[in-house]
Amino acid sequence: MSGEALDVPSCLDAVRAGEQAAASRLVEHFYPLVIKIVRSHLPRRVPEEDLAQDVFVKMFTRLEQYRAEQPFGHWLSRIAVTTCLDALRAQKRRPELRWADLSEEEADAMQATRQVAATPDSAQCAASHDLVARLLETLGPEDRMVVTMMDLEGLSVAEVRARTGWGESKIKVRVFRARKKLKSALERLEGEKA
Amino acid sequence: MSKMREPEPNPGDAWATLARSVRRHRESPDQGETAPFGFATRVAAIGLEARQKTARSAFAVLERYWLRGMAVAGAVAVLTLLAGLGQIQAVADLAALPELQWLYPEGLL
Numbered sequence: 001m002s003g004e005a006l007d008v009p010s011c012l013d014a015v016r017a018g019e020q021a022a023a024s025r026l027v028e029h030f031y032p033l034v035i036k037i038v039r040s041h042l043p044r045r046v047p048e049e050d051l052a053q054d055v056f057v058k059m060f061t062r063l064e065q066y067r068a069e070q071p072f073g074h075w076l077s078r079i080a081v082t083t084c085l086d087a088l089r090a091q092k093r094r095p096e097l098r099w100a101d102l103s104e105e106e107a108d109a110m111q112a113t114r115q116v117a118a119t120p121d122s123a124q125c126a127a128s129h130d131l132v133a134r135l136l137e138t139l140g141p142e143d144r145m146v147v148t149m150m151d152l153e154g155l156s157v158a159e160v161r162a163r164t165g166w167g168e169s170k171i172k173v174r175v176f177r178a179r180k181k182l183k184s185a186l187e188r189l190e191g192e193k194a
Numbered sequence: 195m196s197k198m199r200e201p202e203p204n205p206g207d208a209w210a211t212l213a214r215s216v217r218r219h220r221e222s223p224d225q226g227e228t229a230p231f232g233f234a235t236r237v238a239a240i241g242l243e244a245r246q247k248t249a250r251s252a253f254a255v256l257e258r259y260w261l262r263g264m265a266v267a268g269a270v271a272v273l274t275l276l277a278g279l280g281q282i283q284a285v286a287d288l289a290a291l292p293e294l295q296w297l298y299p300e301g302l303l
Contacts, residue, residue: 015242018242018245018246020235020238020239020242023238023239023241023242024234024235024238025234026238027229027233027234027237027238027241028228028229028234031227031228031229031233031234032227032228035227035229049230049233052233052237053233053236053237053240056237056238056241057237057240057241057244059241060238060241060242060244060245061241061244061245061248063245109212109215110208112211112215124215125215125216125218125219126219128212128215128216128219129215129216129219131212132212132213132216135212151209151210151213152213152216152217153217154217179209182209183207183208183209186208186209186212187208190208
């Protein structure tokens, strides 16, 4: 969220009254929060600004549903997560990843997973990032979302629950299954390479 | 909320290694990032317009269809009555039979 303090309740009142300056201030203030979530779960070929715009438009149209019991940021985070989930659902799931599909850098990143102690350099991190993105594309939208939150963003089950509204057991089951699928995809890639 | 936890080290798990590497890459923060120039103004305008449209459309539906709704409801009521008229008549006739008078307490029909 932007550095300057914003009186959210009064800003919301002004937005409800149709004041455009207040609406702009609200968007500016919550842009960092929304863009962070959008970037974490961005589907292929969807520009991040378009998705962020969708999130904010939903925020404006559903403003009447917001109850002040929870912080506005939490409520908006949930809208951002469900918007990303809808975008992921709309995207066609990729078939399984083959060794031949990997770029040279991604293949190197794959090799590097064996050297646990080594500290990867930034190029290797970027290649790992690409490889992870491709692996995640083979998962279903919910699995992808939960494994991104827990393994890549480092959120706890309670935090994922707050963002998605899913039950604790659903989250645990999903992340377990997703990790299992990813593990077997990586093993298959290893096998193909050998 | 944004507190990061390092995943449990698991030497045999390629996924954990990859995830750790990605997290290190992601930790280059995008804090303090501001919206691109004009983004907030544009999105605010689109959002407020969508808000007004949503409010208008809810009223517009009511305004446009209330009379038709009433007409349909009236027609359905009349049709139901007509369809059931035969049965209502039959029950009334049955009640008129002297041998079935005991079934109907006095003054019911």
